Amino acid sequence: MTATPHPAVPTRTLGTSPGVPVSALGLGCMGMSALYGAADREESVATLHTALEAGITLLDTGDFYGMGHNEMLIGEALRGLSADLRDRALISVKFGALRSVEGGFLGYDGRPAAVQNFAAYSLQRLGTDHIDIYRIARVDPDVPIEETVGAIADLVRAGHVRHIGLSEVGADTIRRAAATAPISDLQIEYSLISRGIEEEILPVCRELGIGVTTYGVLSRGLISGHWQPDRALDARDFRTASPRFQGDNLRHNLGLVETLRAIAEERGVSVAQLAIAWVLARGEDIVPLVGSRTRKRLSEALGALDVTLDAGDLAAIEAAVPAGAAAGDRYPAEQMAHLDSEKKS
Numbered sequence: 001m002t003a004t005p006h007p008a009v010p011t012r013t014l015g016t017s018p019g020v021p022v023s024a025l026g027l028g029c030m031g032m033s034a035l036y037g038a039a040d041r042e043e044s045v046a047t048l049h050t051a052l053e054a055g056i057t058l059l060d061t062g063d064f065y066g067m068g069h070n071e072m073l074i075g076e077a078l079r080g081l082s083a084d085l086r087d088r089a090l091i092s093v094k095f096g097a098l099r100s101v102e103g104g105f106l107g108y109d110g111r112p113a114a115v116q117n118f119a120a121y122s123l124q125r126l127g128t129d130h131i132d133i134y135r136i137a138r139v140d141p142d143v144p145i146e147e148t149v150g151a152i153a154d155l156v157r158a159g160h161v162r163h164i165g166l167s168e169v170g171a172d173t174i175r176r177a178a179a180t181a182p183i184s185d186l187q188i189e190y191s192l193i194s195r196g197i198e199e200e201i202l203p204v205c206r207e208l209g210i211g212v213t214t215y216g217v218l219s220r221g222l223i224s225g226h227w228q229p230d231r232a233l234d235a236r237d238f239r240t241a242s243p244r245f246q247g248d249n250l251r252h253n254l255g256l257v258e259t260l261r262a263i264a265e266e267r268g269v270s271v272a273q274l275a276i277a278w279v280l281a282r283g284e285d286i287v288p289l290v291g292s293r294t295r296k297r298l299s300e301a302l303g304a305l306d307v308t309l310d311a312g313d314l315a316a317i318e319a320a321v322p323a324g325a326a327a328g329d330r331y332p333a334e335q336m337a338h339l340d341s342e343k344k345s
C-alpha cells in the first residue's frame with residue numbers, strides 16, 4: 001500500500017533511512033477491540049473509514065489486541081473501501097505478546113521462527129499482502145533484539161514487511177536494533193504526564209534518525225477532559241489496575257486536568273485538543289497515535305491539528321502540568337517490569 005495523504009491532514013516523516021511519510025496523527029485501534037471496555041463494531045468501522053477519508057494514513061494495531069480481533073476488524077474495514085482509500089492506509093502491527101484463553105498476558109516471544117509465524121497470521125487476518133511497519137510489542141528477555149529485528153529484516157527482504165519499528169525500548173536497545181537494520185520509528189508512551197523519553201530516549205532517536213510514534217497521548221483517557229471519576233469499568237479494562245486511575249492518584253491527576261481545562265477554555269479548544277497539540281508541538285519527528293473509537297472522538301482529535309501553541313501557551317501548559325506532576329506509575333508494577341524503556345542504562 002502506498003500513502004496518499006489527504007490535504008487536510010499534514011504529513012510527517014518517520015525516520016530517515018528511508019523516511020516513511022505518514023499523517024501527522026495516527027489512529028490507534030486497540031480500544032476498538034480490547035482493554036477499554038466494550039466497543040461498538042459498526043462505529044469502529046465507521047471511525048476507521050472516516051479517519052482514512054479525513055486523511056489519516058497511519059493505523060496502529062497489535063495482533064494480540066483482542067487475540068486477532070483488531071486485525072480482523074481493520075481487514076473488514078479496508079475491504080469495504082474504494083481502492084483509493086484502501087491504498088492510503090499504512091498499517092503498523094505489533095506482535096510478540098503471548099495470551100491465554102482467559103485473556104491474560106503470558107510473556108513475549110521474539111524468536112525468529114515466532115516472528116515468521118506471527119506475521120503469517122497477521123497477513124491473513126488483515127487481508128493484505130504486506131505489513132507496513134512491524135515491531136515486537138515488548139522485548140523478549142530470552143532473545144537478543146538483533147535476532148528479532150534480523151527476523152523482521154528477512155521479512156522486509158521477502159516483501160512481506162516494508163519497515164521495522166520498535167516499541168517501548170530504551171536507549172541501548174535502540175542502538176543495537178539500529179545497528180542491525182534500518183528502523184523507521186519507536187512507538188512509546190508520551191504525553192504531558194508521561195515525559196520519561198525526554199532525557200535519553202528521544203535524543204537517541206534523533207541522533208539515529210528514528211521517528212517516534214507516541215501512544216497514551218491522552219493518558220488512556222485520563223487527561224482527555226472527559227474522564228469521570230465514577231465511570232464504571234469492566235474487569236478487563238486496563239484502567240481498573242492502572243495506578244494513575246486509583247483513589248488519591250486519580251483525584252490528584254484529575255486536579256491537573258482542571259488546570260489544563262482553564263488554559264484550554266481560554267483558547268477556545270478542548271482539553272484533549274490541547275494535550276494532543278502539545279505532543280504535536282514537541283517535534284516534527286513525533287507522530288501522536290490517538291485512540292479514538294468513535295467518529296465524535298476522532299473529530300475532536302483531528303481538531304488538534306488546527307491548534308497552534310505559541311511560546312506563551314507552551315509556558316502556561318508547562319507551568320500547569322510540569323514534568324513528573326502525575327501521581328502513580330503509567331503501568332502496574334508487573335507490566336512496568338516488562339518495559340525495556342524503563343531500565344536505566
Ligand SMILES: NC(=O)c1ccc[n+]([C@@H]2O[C@H](COP(=O)([O-])OP(=O)(O)OC[C@H]3O[C@@H](n4cnc5c(N)ncnc54)[C@H](OP(=O)(O)O)[C@@H]3O)[C@@H](O)[C@H]2O)c1
Pocket residue numbers: 027028029030031036060061062094137167168187188214215216217218219220221222224226272289290291292293294296297298300301
Ligand atoms: N506500543 C505500546 O506499548 C502501546 C501501548 C498502548 C497503546 N498503543 C497504541 O496506541 C494507541 C493509542 O493509545 P491509547 O488508546 O491508550 O491512547 P489515548 O488516546 O491516550 O487514550 C484513548 C482513550 O482516551 C479516550 N478519549 C477521550 N477523548 C478522546 C479523543 N478526542 N480522542 C481519542 N481518545 C479520546 C478514549 O475514551 P472513550 O473511547 O471511552 O471515549 C479512549 O479510551 C492504541 O490504540 C494502540 O494502537 C501502543
